[in-house]
Amino acid sequence: MAQLNFLCLLGLTGTGKTSLALDLARKYPIAIINFDSRQVYQDFPIVTAQPSIEEQQVCPHYLFGFLKVYEQINAGQFVCLAEEKIKQVSEQKRLPVLVGGTGLYLRALLLGLAPIPPISEEIRQKVTQWEQEKGLAFLYEYLSKVDLEYASKIHFNDKQRIKRALEVYFQTGKPFSTWHKKQEQNVTKYNCLKIGLKMDLSLLTDFLAQRIDKMIQTGAIEEVKQAWLKYGDKSLPGFSGIGIPEIIEYLEGKVNFIEMKLKWLKNTRAYAKRQLTWFKKESNVIWNTPANVRELKKEIEKWLKQLNYF
Numbered sequence: 001m002a003q004l005n006f007l008c009l010l011g012l013t014g015t016g017k018t019s020l021a022l023d024l025a026r027k028y029p030i031a032i033i034n035f036d037s038r039q040v041y042q043d044f045p046i047v048t049a050q051p052s053i054e055e056q057q058v059c060p061h062y063l064f065g066f067l068k069v070y071e072q073i074n075a076g077q078f079v080c081l082a083e084e085k086i087k088q089v090s091e092q093k094r095l096p097v098l099v100g101g102t103g104l105y106l107r108a109l110l111l112g113l114a115p116i117p118p119i120s121e122e123i124r125q126k127v128t129q130w131e132q133e134k135g136l137a138f139l140y141e142y143l144s145k146v147d148l149e150y151a152s153k154i155h156f157n158d159k160q161r162i163k164r165a166l167e168v169y170f171q172t173g174k175p176f177s178t179w180h181k182k183q184e185q186n187v188t189k190y191n192c193l194k195i196g197l198k199m200d201l202s203l204l205t206d207f208l209a210q211r212i213d214k215m216i217q218t219g220a221i222e223e224v225k226q227a228w229l230k231y232g233d234k235s236l237p238g239f240s241g242i243g244i245p246e247i248i249e250y251l252e253g254k255v256n257f258i259e260m261k262l263k264w265l266k267n268t269r270a271y272a273k274r275q276l277t278w279f280k281k282e283s284n285v286i287w288n289t290p291a292n293v294r295e296l297k298k299e300i301e302k303w304l305k306q307l308n309y310f
Contacts (some may be wrong), residue, residue, distance in 0.1 A: 003191040005307060006033075006086055006096040007300060010279060011197035012272045013101050014208045016290045018051055020197070021099045023293075024300065025059035031089040033082060034063040035100035035109070038241035041067050043227040047220045047243040049211070060094070069231055069238025072160055075108040082109050086190075095309060103278040107180075110188040116179050119167045127166050131159070139166060147175035153274050155267070157240055193303045195296050196285040201273060208268050212243070212261060221247055242267050 007030075009017045021032050034040065038048040042065040045052075050064050062085045067073060082098070082105075089096040098106070131139055139162050144151040146169055154161045165176040172179075199207070224247040228234060234248050243264050250260035279285065288296050 003189060004086055004090050004096075005191045005309065006090075006098055007303075008035075008098045008106060008192050008194045009197070010098075010101065010103070010106060010194060010282070010285065011287075012199060012204060012275050012279075013049075013268065014204060014211050014272070015197035015199050016293065017099050017101070017197055018049075018055070020195075020293055020296065021097050022051075022055055022058050023297070024097065028095060028304070029059075029093065030095045030097045031060040031062065031085075031092070033085050033089070033096055033098045034061070035078070035082065035098050035102055035105045037073070037078075037102040037105065039064055039100070040073055041065065041069055041238040041241065043069050043230075043238060044223060044241060044244065046215050046218055046223045047247070048241050049215070060089070062089075067238065069227060069236045070233075072237045074160070074164070075104050076113055078105045079108050079113065095304075101275050103275065103282060107282070110190060110192060116168055117172060119171050123167050123170050126170065127163050130166075131163065136162065139163065142166065143169075147177055149177040150175060150180075153278050155240075155242065155271060155274070157245060159235070159240060160237055191307075193300065194282065194285040195300060196279060196282075196287040197290055197293075197296075198276065198279075198287055199289055201269065201276070204272055205265070205269050208272070209261075209265050212264055212268070215243070216261075221250070224248060225251055242271055 007024075009021055011017060021030075024030055025032070032051070036048070038044070039050045040063060041048065044050075045065055051061060056064070063081055086096045098109075100106075127139070136157065136159055140151065140156045143162055143165055147165060150165050154165075156162075168174075168176045168179065220243065224244050227239070228248055228251065233239075234245070239245065239248070246255075246260050246264040246267065249255045249263075250257060255263065286296065286299050
């Protein structure tokens with residue numbers, strides 16, 4: 001079976017991946033497929049920086065805003081959905097363009113899932129009981145002791161990934177990161193051009209601050225407030241995206257407006273730093289900065305010509 005082709009625009013949050021994808025859509029018949037773990041939630045289009053309704057009219061968009069906040073998605077589920085969309089888009093004679101920053105999803109798609117044994121119900125209950133009795137902060141601290149490599153790649157409030165990593169550790173006796181290394185020995189069934197956008201963190205911080213201001217101006221606080229009133233449980237999976245806990249703290253009166261913005265910016269910058277660490281290990285990425293996006297477009301066009309794609 002011939003390899004399917006797709007273009008992947010990856011990199012740090014706030015570096016213009018969506019803008020680059022939309023520029024390509026105005027020139028080529030493409031479809032954009034999301035691989036950001038937060039942009040899958042339908043109640044938070046603003047705070048998770050999902051493409052606007054107008055942007056989504058430029059070309060077909062898939063896997064954005066389709067989950068309820070109480071639903072979870074893992075790498076395996078993402079791979080199934082993404083593979084279906086890549087095949088569908090390819091059959092429509094469009095180029096699938098994956099856009100996002102969740103490196104684990106991309107690696108799972110390209111290399112398959114790590115061969116982790118099933119987790120017993122006893123282990124799941126143990127980890128859940130720990131969370132209920134000791135709190136998420138304790139779980140993250142424990143994970144940092146047994147698997148610092150993986151803990152450093154995820155957010156300390158990412159309950160789903162923290163619990164998953166501990167379940168794997170208790171079930172197998174091996175760190176989650178060890179299983180990921182076994183995954184990297186696999187061979188991909190896709191022909192993928194990986195284009196990366198990055199920026200010095202000191203410069204990126206200013207851009208992130210401006211983006212947070214724009215999100216607030218366009219209704220991010222009201223968006224989170226409505227979801228919070230609707231579901232009444234801030235521990236639901238969809239509420240873990242950066243910006244949402246910070247806004248809820250503000251709504252609860254625990255922090256003032258300035259403190260909320262500073263905390264939101266600090267956590268977003270920390271996330272960008274984790275992305276940088278993860279993507280440094282991603283092979284065959286053509287990197288450049290948003291200021292040199294023209295050079296990246298040349299690389300994409302050269303690849304398309306080699307494939308005789310359009």
